[in-house]
Amino acid sequence: MTVPPPFTPLVQSLPSTVPFVGPETQERRMGCSFRARIGANESVFGPSPAAIAAMREAAADVWKYCDPENHDLNVALARHHGVAPENITVGEGADALLGNLVRMVVSEGTPVVTSLGAYPTFNYHISGFGGLFEYVPYKDDREDPEALIARAKETGAPLIYFANPDNPMGSWSDAAAVQQMMDAVPEGAILCLDEAYIEFAPEGTAPPLDVTNRQVIRFRTFSKAYGMAGARVGYGIAHADIAGAFNKVRNHFGVNRIAQAGALAALADQDYLAKVQEWVREARVRIAEIAEASGLKALPSATNFVAVDCGHDGAFAKAMVEELAVRGIFVRMPFAPPQNRCIRISAGKPDDLDALAAVLPEALRAAADRS
Amino acid sequence: MTVPPPFTPLVQSLPSTVPFVGPETQERRMGCSFRARIGANESVFGPSPAAIAAMREAAADVWKYCDPENHDLNVALARHHGVAPENITVGEGADALLGNLVRMVVSEGTPVVTSLGAYPTFNYHISGFGGLFEYVPYKDDREDPEALIARAKETGAPLIYFANPDNPMGSWSDAAAVQQMMDAVPEGAILCLDEAYIEFAPEGTAPPLDVTNRQVIRFRTFSKAYGMAGARVGYGIAHADIAGAFNKVRNHFGVNRIAQAGALAALADQDYLAKVQEWVREARVRIAEIAEASGLKALPSATNFVAVDCGHDGAFAKAMVEELAVRGIFVRMPFAPPQNRCIRISAGKPDDLDALAAVLPEALRAAADRS
Numbered sequence: 146m147t148v149p150p151p152f153t154p155l156v157q158s159l160p161s162t163v164p165f166v167g168p169e170t171q172e173r174r175m176g177c178s179f180r181a182r183i184g185a186n187e188s189v190f191g192p193s194p195a196a197i198a199a200m201r202e203a204a205a206d207v208w209k210y211c212d213p214e215n216h217d218l219n220v221a222l223a224r225h226h227g228v229a230p231e232n233i234t235v236g237e238g239a240d241a242l243l244g245n246l247v248r249m250v251v252s253e254g255t256p257v258v259t260s261l262g263a264y265p266t267f268n269y270h271i272s273g274f275g276g277l278f279e280y281v282p283y284k285d286d287r288e289d290p291e292a293l294i295a296r297a298k299e300t301g302a303p304l305i306y307f308a309n310p311d312n313p314m315g316s317w318s319d320a321a322a323v324q325q326m327m328d329a330v331p332e333g334a335i336l337c338l339d340e341a342y343i344e345f346a347p348e349g350t351a352p353p354l355d356v357t358n359r360q361v362i363r364f365r366t367f368s369k370a371y372g373m374a375g376a377r378v379g380y381g382i383a384h385a386d387i388a389g390a391f392n393k394v395r396n397h398f399g400v401n402r403i404a405q406a407g408a409l410a411a412l413a414d415q416d417y418l419a420k421v422q423e424w425v426r427e428a429r430v431r432i433a434e435i436a437e438a439s440g441l442k443a444l445p446s447a448t449n450f451v452a453v454d455c456g457h458d459g460a461f462a463k464a465m466v467e468e469l470a471v472r473g474i475f476v477r478m479p480f481a482p483p484q485n486r487c488i489r490i491s492a493g494k495p496d497d498l499d500a501l502a503a504v505l506p507e508a509l510r511a512a513a514d515r516s
Numbered sequence: 517m518t519v520p521p522p523f524t525p526l527v528q529s530l531p532s533t534v535p536f537v538g539p540e541t542q543e544r545r546m547g548c549s550f551r552a553r554i555g556a557n558e559s560v561f562g563p564s565p566a567a568i569a570a571m572r573e574a575a576a577d578v579w580k581y582c583d584p585e586n587h588d589l590n591v592a593l594a595r596h597h598g599v600a601p602e603n604i605t606v607g608e609g610a611d612a613l614l615g616n617l618v619r620m621v622v623s624e625g626t627p628v629v630t631s632l633g634a635y636p637t638f639n640y641h642i643s644g645f646g647g648l649f650e651y652v653p654y655k656d657d658r659e660d661p662e663a664l665i666a667r668a669k670e671t672g673a674p675l676i677y678f679a680n681p682d683n684p685m686g687s688w689s690d691a692a693a694v695q696q697m698m699d700a701v702p703e704g705a706i707l708c709l710d711e712a713y714i715e716f717a718p719e720g721t722a723p724p725l726d727v728t729n730r731q732v733i734r735f736r737t738f739s740k741a742y743g744m745a746g747a748r749v750g751y752g753i754a755h756a757d758i759a760g761a762f763n764k765v766r767n768h769f770g771v772n773r774i775a776q777a778g779a780l781a782a783l784a785d786q787d788y789l790a791k792v793q794e795w796v797r798e799a800r801v802r803i804a805e806i807a808e809a810s811g812l813k814a815l816p817s818a819t820n821f822v823a824v825d826c827g828h829d830g831a832f833a834k835a836m837v838e839e840l841a842v843r844g845i846f847v848r849m850p851f852a853p854p855q856n857r858c859i860r861i862s863a864g865k866p867d868d869l870d871a872l873a874a875v876l877p878e879a880l881r882a883a884a885d886r887s
Contacts, residue, residue, distance in 0.1 A: 148704050150621075150706060150730060150757060151674030151704050151705060152621060152761060153620065153621065153622075155623075156619070156621075156761070156764055156765065159765070161760055161764050162763070163584055163585075163763070164768060165584070165768070166584075167584045167585065169583035169585070169587060170584075170585055170587070173587065182580065185580075187581060191578075197575050197576050200572075200575040200578065201572045201575050204568050204571040204572050204774075205562060205568050207563060207568075207746040207747050207778065208558050208559050208560060208561070209556075209745060210558060211538075211748075212540035213534055214534075237767070240767055241770060248527070250521075250524065273764070304522070332519050333519045333522050334522060335522060359521060372579040374578070375577065375578040375580050375581055375582050376578050376772055376773070376774070377769075377772050386521060389532055390532070392532035392533070393527055393530040393533075394530070394644055396612050396615060397534050397535060398748075399608060399609065399611070399612060399748060401747055401748050401772040401774070402745075402747070403571065403747070403775075404772055404774075407575075
C-alpha cells in the first residue's frame with residue numbers, strides 16, 4: 146500500500162497549483178466579504194437581463210444533458226460573426242478550449258512561445274502537457290508581436306500565444322499590427338489569438354476574421370463583456386480543420402445547459418452589450434481619476450480593467466494588493482517584472498469605485514510604511 | 517498554407533467522434549421533438565425544487581467566476597459522506613473527472629482494463645490519451661469483477677474501470693463482491709469505481725467508503741439521482757493523495773457557479789432524493805410490465821433505466837430504437853454483443869411510459885418486418 150499512485154512521470158512532476166486564488170478563498174481567510182470585487186476582470190454589471198431570464202427559465206430543464214453539438218449557440222455565433230458553424234467551436238469557457246488546443250499541439254518538450262507575464266492559465270496548460278516555455282518580454286507594457294513571431298521562427302515552436310487586448314496590462318495592438326503578425330506565423334505553427342477582451346477595445350483593434358487561414362485560432366468568451374464568467378462559455382473561431390479538431394478531444398457534454406440558454410440570449414442582446422461597453426469606458430476614466438488623485442499613473446486600457454502603476458517594485462504592488470484587501474477591495478496584479486509594479490483594477494460600478502477611492506490613499510500610505 | 521496543422525501524431529490519429537449523439541441532434545434530423553425523452557438516463561423527475569430555486573437565485577450572480585475550490589460543495593459532500601474535504605474532488609461532471617484521471621495515469625501504450633460494452637466516454641478518454649484497451653466480456657449481462665482484476669494482473673494495467681451498478685445493463689454486484697475486488701487491485705494500479713447510479717441500487721450495494729485506500733477512486737454525480745445532468749457536477753471520493761492530484765490538471769474554474777449552488781441545495785434535500793428513488797422504482801416496474809406485455813424480457817435493474825431484451829440480435833435492437841424514435845420515443849441501446857440484443861429505457865414519468873406503452877407493440881412489429 147506504500148506503492149505510489151501510477152501517475153505518469155509528467156503528472157508526478159506537476160505541482161498542485163491553482164492558476165489564480167479565488168476571492169472566495171481570500172474571504173474565507175479574512176472571515177469577511179470584499180466590499181468591492183474588482184480583481185478578476187469579471188463584469189460587475191452582470192449579464193443582460195434577458196440572459197438572466199433565459200437562465201432562470203432553463204433551470205427547471207437542467208435534468209437534461211446539454212445538446213453536445215451546442216447547435217443553437219454555434220449557429221447564432223456563426224451568424225453573428227459571418228462565418229460558417231463549422232468555423233466555431235464552443236467550449237466550457239475559453240480556459241477549457243485553451244487546454245484542448247494545448248493538448249492537441251503540445252507534448253513533452255514542445256516549445257511554446259508566449260509573453261513573460263501573460264495569461265497564467267495558458268501557461269498552466271503548457272506545463273500540464275509538458276511543453277517548454279519560450280518567453281518573450283513585454284515591450285513598453287505591451288506584448289510584442291514581432292518578437293513573438295521571431296522567437297517562434299528561431300525555436301520552431303508550433304504554438305504562439307498572443308492576447309489582444311492584453312491581460313494583465315490592458316494594452317493592445319491595432320488591427321494592422323495583428324494582421325501583420327497573423328501573416329507572419331511560421332509554416333506549421335498556429336497562432337492562438339486570445340481576444341477575451343476584444344469587445345472593450347477601440348474600433349479597429351480586431352483584424353477581419355479570415356477562416357481560410359489554418360494558422361490562427363481566435364478565442365472569444367462570454368465571461369467578460371457578456372458578464373457570464375461563472376457560466377463557462379467560450380468559443381474559438383478558426384478554419385474548419387482547426388475548429389473541427391476539437392471534436393477529437395473535447396468534453397462533448399461539457400457546457401452547462403443553463404449556460405447555453407444564457408449565452409444565446411446574451412448574444413442576442415447587443416443593446417445591453419453596448420451599455421456595458423459604455424459603463425466600462427466610464428469606469429476606466431474613474432479608475433484613472435482615483436489613481437491620479439493619489440499620485441499613481443493609470444495605463445491606457447482597451448479592456449474592462451486598468452493597470453495602475455504604483456511607481457515602485459513588485460513587492461510594493463503586492464503590499465498595495467494586500468492593503469486594499471484588508472480594506473475590503475479585491476484587486477490583483479501582474480506576475481512578472483517590470484509589469485508587476487502595477488496593480489490591476491477591474492471596472493466597477495460607481496459604488497465599487499467609491500469604495501476604492503475611499504481607501505486607496507490609506508492603503509498607499511500603509512504600503513509605503515511597509516517598504 | 518497546405519502544411520497540416522501541427523497536431524501531435526496521437527491527435528492526428530483520433531477520429532472526430534461524439535461518444536453519444538444527443539437527442540437534440542436526432543430531433544433536428546427528424547424535424548420534430550420526442551414525446552418521451554427516456555434514452556439518456558437523465559432524471560425526468562428533475563432536480564429538487566430547492567435546487568431549482570437556488571439556481572434561479574444564483575443566475576444574477578453568474579458574472580462572478582465560481583469558487584475554484586468548490587469549497588462549500590466540497591465541505592457539504594465531505595460531511596454527507598463522512599470523509600474529509602481533502603478526500604473529495606469536484607469537477608464539471610464525472611466525464612471531466614474521468615478524463616482527468618485517465619490523463620493522470622495513461623500515456624501512449626498504457627494498457628487499461630474495462631468491460632467490453634461499458635461506458636463509452638471512459639473509452640473516449642482512453643483513446644484520447646493513447647491507451648490500449650484490455651476488454652473483459654460481460655458475464656451473464658454483468659461486469660465481471662474477478663475477470664477484470666485477473667486481466668489487470670496479466671497485463672500490468674495501472675487503471676481498471678468498473679461501474680457498479682452497471683451502465684448499460686443496469687446490473688450490479690453486491691458490496692461483498694465489490695469489496696473483494698477493491699482488496700484485490702494489483703499493486704501500483706487504481707480502480708476507477710463508477711457509482712453514477714448508486715443511489716438507485718439496493719441497500720448493501722456500495723461497500724463502505726475507505727479513504728485510506730490509495731488504490732480506489734469512486735465517482736459520483738449530480739447528473740442521475742439528483743436530476744442535474746445539464747449542470748455538470750460530479751465528484752470523486754478517494755485518498756487525499758489521489759483526490760488532491762486532480763489539482764494538478766483540473767480546470768480550476770470549470771464548474772458553473774449556478775451549478776455549484778444547485779448541487780449544494782440538491783444535496784441538502786435528501787427527502788426529495790427519496791421521492792425520486794421511489795418514482796424510479798415504480799417506473800422500473802412499469803417498464804417491465806410494458807415490455808412483458810409485448811413478450812419482451814426486462815432485466816433486473818439497480819439504476820434509473822431498464823435493459824429490455826428484444827430476443828434477437830443487435831440489428832433487431834437497433835431497428836427497435838429507430839422504430840421507437842420515429843414514434844416519438846427516445847431510447848438507446850448497448851454497443852457490444854451480446855448486450856446489444858437489448859434496448860435501454862430510462863425511467864419516465866407516467867406520461868412518458870404511457871407514450872412508450874402506446875407505441876411499443878407497433879414498433880416491435882415494424883422492427884420484425886424489417887428483419
